[in-house]
Amino acid sequence: MKKNVAIEFKNVSKKYGAKYSRGEKNCVIDNLSLEIFRGQKVGLIGKNGTGKTTFLKLISGICTPNNGEIKTKGRIASLMNLEDGFDLNLSGRENIYLNGLLVGMTRSEVNQKMDSIIEFSGIGNFINAPFYTYSSGMKFRLAFAVAIASESEILIMDEIFLAGDFDYQSKILKEIKDLNKKRKDITVLISSHDPIFLLSLINCCYQFKNGKLISVDMKDLVQIAKKRDDEYQKILF
8 A cells, every 4th residue: 555545445346235137236336446645635426326325334444345455544533324433322421432432532532622522512411411312413513523533534424414504514614624724634535415515625526437436527516516506596596
């Protein structure tokens, strides 16, 4: 693995389920070889079911490939399933310790950053309530606050991160922008259906087609965003 590479895929394939007609598995990712360099801010766009989430799960170690090899370098903070790394019966405060340790923080690090994590999450007195009582937005707020505090080398965010109200989405956007400025070497991967949101955060973009990862020119992404914005305007006004 090259020194400046954060994530490397070598001939990776991932298959799910079975087609009823011939009993063959559906190949979501097909013989993919790819290098993502340290400091890249990568956006993933495309329709549901094309492979975006599977790709991120493979990097996170949530699932494993059927074939090929995946290498990563550095601490990974992954925001995928909102309940991954949390115990539903523990309080938010207890879950900060649990999730912090899972993303590579030491107990002393968690103690040092506990107050700032709670403050950033913005969930108030719910920090002492069981995690199962949290809304989806609250779960994400806590997970995101821990992920930012962990100072991981690789940050992975699925489209679920848009959960929550407009004010908190704006807070997340600002925090990621600040993170990109402060830590230019952090590698960020974000999956979203919203090209307008992605444009302010990424410097390269891909989409999946038939199990293959296709590079999207940033100029083309601007046009996609403009078209999407025009469609929103027609719906809203």
